[in-house]
Amino acid sequence: MMEYPIESFSWEVLSPSVAVKHMDKSAFLHHGTGVPKKIAFFFSLGHEGLEAPRPATLIYGRQRFSAHFQMDTQHSRYRLFWKSDFSGTIENSFPDLHRAYSSGTSDLTEEPLMRFEKLSEHRYMVSFILTDVINADVEEEIHQESQSRPEGGVRAYYGKRYERDPANRRRAIAFHGLRCAACGFDFEEAYGIRGAGFIEIHHNKPLAAAGGPQIVDPKTDLAPLCANCHRIVHRYRNAVITVGELKKIIRPNKAMEATP
Ligand SMILES: [Zn+2]
Numbered sequence: 001m002m003e004y005p006i007e008s009f010s011w012e013v014l015s016p017s018v019a020v021k022h023m024d025k026s027a028f029l030h031h032g033t034g035v036p037k038k039i040a041f042f043f044s045l046g047h048e049g050l051e052a053p054r055p056a057t058l059i060y061g062r063q064r065f066s067a068h069f070q071m072d073t074q075h076s077r078y079r080l081f082w083k084s085d086f087s088g089t090i091e092n093s094f095p096d097l098h099r100a101y102s103s104g105t106s107d108l109t110e111e112p113l114m115r116f117e118k119l120s121e122h123r124y125m126v127s128f129i130l131t132d133v134i135n136a137d138v139e140e141e142i143h144q145e146s147q148s149r150p151e152g153g154v155r156a157y158y159g160k161r162y163e164r165d166p167a168n169r170r171r172a173i174a175f176h177g178l179r180c181a182a183c184g185f186d187f188e189e190a191y192g193i194r195g196a197g198f199i200e201i202h203h204n205k206p207l208a209a210a211g212g213p214q215i216v217d218p219k220t221d222l223a224p225l226c227a228n229c230h231r232i233v234h235r236y237r238n239a240v241i242t243v244g245e246l247k248k249i250i251r252p253n254k255a256m257e258a259t260p
């Protein structure tokens with residue numbers, strides 16, 4: 001059994017199916033990124049190298065992009081290359097990212113994470129995690145809730161405090177991705193750029209009676225949920241259900257199924 005996370009340079013392999021890469025400017029400029037040998041197993045690349053480039057498919061939103069792995073003999077590592085169509089799509093989804101990298105001076109709070117979810121040896125679902133996007137979403141959520149409840153502001157119930165912690169949110173998205181853990185909804189797939197990078201985060205555990213700070217493990221304690229599923233989980237304050245329980249009661253959307 002391997003011990004996760006496995007780190008090497010700017011990479012972290014979080015599980016057998018998830019790896020994240022801290023994206024620097026060169027990855028954007030050169031349409032690709034180095035893959036150190038220590039984490040090459042994640043992409044099913046061995047230590048012996050590659051004779052010829054190996055094709056791969058990157059899936060982002062509803063689109064597929066062709067990419068390939070090749071040897072970087074000078075540095076005894078691999079490189080993953082994609083084409084400009086993929087870079088262009090990322091730039092459209094995250095204009096701040098594009099601005100930060102093209103202006104030379106990045107004013108991003110933190111380097112964005114590029115997340116890879118392995119579907120097979122040749123297919124990887126990718127998403128981008130930007131701290132600034134997460135911070136803005138959390139601020140907006142808190143602001144909107146305080147507007148709608150002027151009498152007492154936000155009532156901290158059932159882990160809301162943890163759900164609204166931007167660092168927890170980032171860790172949760174890095175581990176679980178941006179898709180709803182209950183129904184599979186993806187905001188960017190459904191709403192395009194307006195939904196890029198958005199998901200709510202649910203804290204699974206009831207707060208300890210003592211109320212002291214808890215250590216939050218994003219793998220087990222946090223789950224990404226779409227706004228609908230999240231609301232239904234919390235619908236009755238005194239009878240919050242688990243994500244597993246919600247999954248069992250979700251019924252297929254008949255209206256959508258009937259659409260030819
Ligand atoms: Zn959902």
Ligand SMILES: [Zn+2]
Nearest residue numbers: 163201202203
């Ligand atoms: Zn929640």
